[in-house]
Structures are given as C-alpha cells and as structure tokens.
Amino acid sequence: MEKKIRVGLVGYGKAGHAVANVLGTDPRFELCWIARRSAVQEPQTHPGTGTPIFGMEQRSFADIFEKTPVDALVDFSSAASLHAYGEEVRKRGIMLLSAISAYSEDDLAYARSLGKETRVLCSPNITLGINFLIVAAKLLRKIAPFADVEILEQRAK
Numbered sequence: 001m002e003k004k005i006r007v008g009l010v011g012y013g014k015a016g017h018a019v020a021n022v023l024g025t026d027p028r029f030e031l032c033w034i035a036r037r038s039a040v041q042e043p044q045t046h047p048g049t050g051t052p053i054f055g056m057e058q059r060s061f062a063d064i065f066e067k068t069p070v071d072a073l074v075d076f077s078s079a080a081s082l083h084a085y086g087e088e089v090r091k092r093g094i095m096l097l098s099a100i101s102a103y104s105e106d107d108l109a110y111a112r113s114l115g116k117e118t119r120v121l122c123s124p125n126i127t128l129g130i131n132f133l134i135v136a137a138k139l140l141r142k143i144a145p146f147a148d149v150e151i152l153e154q155r156a157k
C-alpha cells in the first residue's frame with residue numbers, strides 16, 4: 001500500500017470543517033492536526049476523526065511541525081497565516097496548498113518565493129466550475145480586450 005500523505009490543516013471555520021471531514025476520511029491522507037487562530041482547551045479533537053486541534057495563540061508552527069511532522073499543509077484560514085508558517089514550510093520543504101481567496105500582491109510574491117524551495121499551489125477558488133470560468137474569462141479578454149470581463153460569485157439563498 002502507498003504511504004499516506006501526512007497533512008496539517010490551517011483554518012477551522014466553515015471551509016476548514018468541511019475540508020477536515022474530507023481529508024480525515026480519504027484513505028490517501030493522514031490528517032495529523034488542525035490549527036486555528038484562537039486558543040483551545042487542549043486536548044480538543046475534530047469529531048469523527050479524532051484529529052487534534054491546536055490554537056495558534058498558544059502554539060507556534062515551528063513547535064507543531066517539530067512534534068507532529070507533515071508532508072503537506074492545506075490552508076483555509078486567512079492571508080496572515082501564510083507569514084506565520086512560511087519560513088517553516090520553506091525550511092522543511094513542506095508542500096503548500098493554499099485556498100486563500102484574498103492574498104495581496106505582496107502575499108502572492110511571498111508565496112512565489114516559497115515556491116522556489118518547495119511545491120506551492122495557490123488556488124483562490126477550488127471549484128472546478130469557477131476555474132473553467134477563470135480560463136474562459138482570460139480567453140474572452142484576449143478576444144475582446146476593450147470589454148470589461150468580471151466573474152461574480154454569489155451565495156445561493
């Protein structure tokens with residue numbers, strides 16, 4: 001059997017919960033821990049999978065990576081956390097998959113610099129349909145360079 005990819009998940013909000021359920025039940029991955037911003041009363045775990053949850057007000061990424069090493073980091077938190085774990089990811093060659101939707105140009109430049117030393121994928125939207133639209137929008141801008149092309153995403157009620 002192939003070795004499982006050990007994953008750390010950053011962010012335990014609406015998206016993070018859903019991602020923890022998927023990663024925690026996929027046999028290809030071992031969800032080793034979940035990090036959130038606020039303090040947690042340890043030990044706290046994700047229901048169903050028993051994955052430990054750490055609060056970054058009490059912990060540092062260096063400490064978590066040292067005690068519970070991972071091969072990959074999946075980020076569904078906020079733009080700020082990139083800078084909290086970035087140098088550890090660089091130093092340890094940890095793969096990074098960031099789903100953060102609102103990186104600034106400086107954040108993206110920093111993520112690109114990490115990509116020189118480890119594998120980095122930044123996907124502001126992970127849904128297949130939106131990614132098709134992004135490709136289509138780029139094509140439309142080539143065909144009609146003076147037209148305004150915009151993708152608007154709305155939550156269904």
Ligand SMILES: NC(=O)c1ccc[n+]([C@@H]2O[C@H](COP(=O)([O-])OP(=O)(O)OC[C@H]3O[C@@H](n4cnc5c(N)ncnc54)[C@H](OP(=O)(O)O)[C@@H]3O)[C@@H](O)[C@H]2O)c1
Binds near residue numbers: 013077
């Ligand atoms: N690419 C995509 O398709 C896609 C889809 C959905 C969401 N997203 C992105 O994913 C992110 C989260 O979305 P959401 O709706 O789940 O937001 P949310 O409900 O507000 O949850 C954010 C989570 O991130 C944690 N967090 C924030 N800053 C942190 C830090 N510096 N270190 C560690 N954890 C931190 C928060 O911790 P606490 O719980 O302790 O406050 C919370 O658990 C957003 O950037 C959103 O744009 C992307």
